[in-house]
Amino acid sequence: MSISLDSQQLVALTGATKVEGEYLGKVRSLASLAEAGPEDLSFLGNPKYATEVPTCKAGVILVPLDYVGQPATGQAFLRVAKPSYALALVCAAIEAQLWPKPAAGIHASAVVAPTAVVDASAHVGPLCVIGDGARIGAGAVLEAHCLIGVQAVIGAGCWLKNGVTIADYCRLGARCRLQSGVVIGSDGFGYEPAGGQIHRIPQIGNVVLADDVDVGANTTIDRARFSQTVIGRGTKIDNLVQIAHNVRIGQQCLITAQVGIAGSTTLGDFCVLGGQAGVAGHLNLGHRVQLGAQTGVFVDIPEGGFYNGTPAIPIGLERRLVVLSRKLPDLFKKVDSLVASLDAGGRSNP
Amino acid sequence: MSISLDSQQLVALTGATKVEGEYLGKVRSLASLAEAGPEDLSFLGNPKYATEVPTCKAGVILVPLDYVGQPATGQAFLRVAKPSYALALVCAAIEAQLWPKPAAGIHASAVVAPTAVVDASAHVGPLCVIGDGARIGAGAVLEAHCLIGVQAVIGAGCWLKNGVTIADYCRLGARCRLQSGVVIGSDGFGYEPAGGQIHRIPQIGNVVLADDVDVGANTTIDRARFSQTVIGRGTKIDNLVQIAHNVRIGQQCLITAQVGIAGSTTLGDFCVLGGQAGVAGHLNLGHRVQLGAQTGVFVDIPEGGFYNGTPAIPIGLERRLVVLSRKLPDLFKKVDSLVASLDAGGRSNP
């Protein structure tokens, strides 16, 4: 990874209103105040780190307008309204440089069914396989080894990293971003034990991702038993998450790594699920529900609820129970002493 | 996904004994009573939804013989003994239509070792790689990008979806069904810390799946340190499950998503493990053991035990402790009040 930005370019990217000091070199990387070296760009994003600025070795530092201090020799301060936002602008520019959009066209090694329709502006990387009747939208990027099933649809502007699998009949909206190893449209886990045998229930539905859905590495989303498993617009899903058949997730949710959501459960909009949380099947979670990490949910949760623990309870109660549970040794002693004292004559002698 | 079934075909598939009303169109999809539209097939699987039938918009509804009611205009009722079973018959027919068995033969882009033996009736999809001495049984289907290791064996009638990895020397029985991203035969996690270094213990065993084992997307099953990791006949494993080296799972078990089973643990037959449950290493779980979701098991469990919680305890006790733990605030208050009352004169004043 080698970037190369001079002060003038950084001013243009960040919209800095004032430059103090002078850095004549190129910025090669980004780093925190404590770790930055002379060829790094750093930033004061949180006032509590202000004391680290004077000793910071970065060539260029983004500082807020009201920061009191001067750059060291050979160092430049770029004054901006919001350093972390300015940094994000720089990062976006670097990202565009590190990951330029691949050229349109289909790699010679890809195996594309004759009936598949690949937009002329899409990129299909090496050794991809695209099934009968699949459609790849305008400007979509499929990196190497992506597998697109029969009649699957990849919306305009989607970006599938290396090794993404979209199974038959599944559909992605526009601008979805999927990391390596994602599996969309695996069979739902539907079985019926009967007579000492376990019978498979056919899973004939599909998975539909709305626009702007992101999915993390090696996450799995199962196709519906029938109808659809649905992920709402703008929802972001982290790595190694399991979404079972017929789940419906609303818009703009954040689902952190290793979460599991069992079959037919519904989530509203703007929900936030902490890492390794689990939600049992056939439940309804309202809008803006939040779950702490490792929470296990076995009941419906109304709109706005913030739950924690296994089995999940409202977080205020959960926090209180945790505190009390740590006082159990004292409580047991106290009760034993009460019993002893009563046995001895009815009065406590502390 | 476009299906097309008229009333007559549905009668034939379901064995309906009586048709009421008439639906002249084609059924294009399946849906629940509440969500069905005019071109859908719906069903009354559970009497508690009977009130939804009169307002259901489905073109065709499967209703039980004793359901009291009439179809709307342009709608047909198919009377069947067991609507959910009748629906499964329809689903199986649709599945066969959506996923016709691929033609026998080896795709030109596959890389097959000269010493591998692929049955003439098997299908090997695009860009598969099959190692030296591997054997692919009669009627087996390997979709695109499957990787079959040296001397691995894929039984007759297995179906491996896109991107399944069966590592060297591992063996699948007949009719196993593996979802995308499955890894069978990764190294067991065997290390021995000694002298400030961590030494790898060679993992030279394999993995053996008996007949009719299903494995979910991105699940991993490690090869044995030596001898075999074994999954018994008819056992079904969901997505993102981890099965460590030398584990032995009995027949007809159901292992739900994100479960982890540590090394050398043994499960009996007919066990059911809830999502995200974990079982520590070197344990024995008897036949018909059940674990609730997120349970953590650190002790042997006898036949038929139903355990819950971390560390796991019999579910009756666990449920009782959960209820009591929520009353801890009251208990602490009660004890404090007892202490105060005794200090004040030996009597409680509520």
Add this chain to the structure above:
Amino acid sequence: MSISLDSQQLVALTGATKVEGEYLGKVRSLASLAEAGPEDLSFLGNPKYATEVPTCKAGVILVPLDYVGQPATGQAFLRVAKPSYALALVCAAIEAQLWPKPAAGIHASAVVAPTAVVDASAHVGPLCVIGDGARIGAGAVLEAHCLIGVQAVIGAGCWLKNGVTIADYCRLGARCRLQSGVVIGSDGFGYEPAGGQIHRIPQIGNVVLADDVDVGANTTIDRARFSQTVIGRGTKIDNLVQIAHNVRIGQQCLITAQVGIAGSTTLGDFCVLGGQAGVAGHLNLGHRVQLGAQTGVFVDIPEGGFYNGTPAIPIGLERRLVVLSRKLPDLFKKVDSLVASLDAGGRSNP
């Protein structure tokens, strides 16, 4: 898997100082004392199994120097100082036989960018894809379907099993061993909700694995927001583990299956994390920290701490609380009885 070792070869491999009895056949496999058959090698690794030796059917048994007993007819005892170490030597020899190092060279079906530099002694398997400017070190093995991104670096002697993904700009030290389905360098899960929208924060850092790092099947390690996600020298990571962006793990740690470590958290050296444990973001865990299985950590842990439970507490306290919590039914009864007794006259009547 077919091995073939005669007694003489086993003596040479194990350095056995004395042979008792005689086994004239070949050893074909390894097995425990209880399960071994006539063509197996077995071993007495733990004195508690000594009673199983006399009935053991193995052709050859590794026994300690001080074991008292004689081989059966047609059976050989090999006397060694440490049977489990001797067995490891045999296993290593078998492993080398089962997995001979593939020949140097690039398979004709691999897609290698013209600017990539592949060492002449490296092996690049079928259908691998290697990006612009990537470097593959001396003696490295890439099995089939490995994907190496732009400017990624694979150190000397690394072994990547089938289907490993190393994304753009990521770097592996020497002798790393990665199992199938590993994804190194997926985007960090960085989003900022603002104004009813969720904005993606560019993730422009990379992942760096030091020397001798092992990574298990389908594990995911995210690239840093900027700078690096770092795994220290000799650290071993099991299957289905999630390591988030900007995590830094020290040397010689053992991270068991399905663990999740959230963003920007730091681990010291020699840490051991049990299966399914989770560590929240922005925390510091010192050297030699140990976490029990399923532990959930939300606070910093000092060097040497052994924590358990969710939320995690020192294991001694956690064990005590578990014991006490199971006595809650008694405690509630005791308190009720105290209240009743005081109400009745100030004395307890047990």
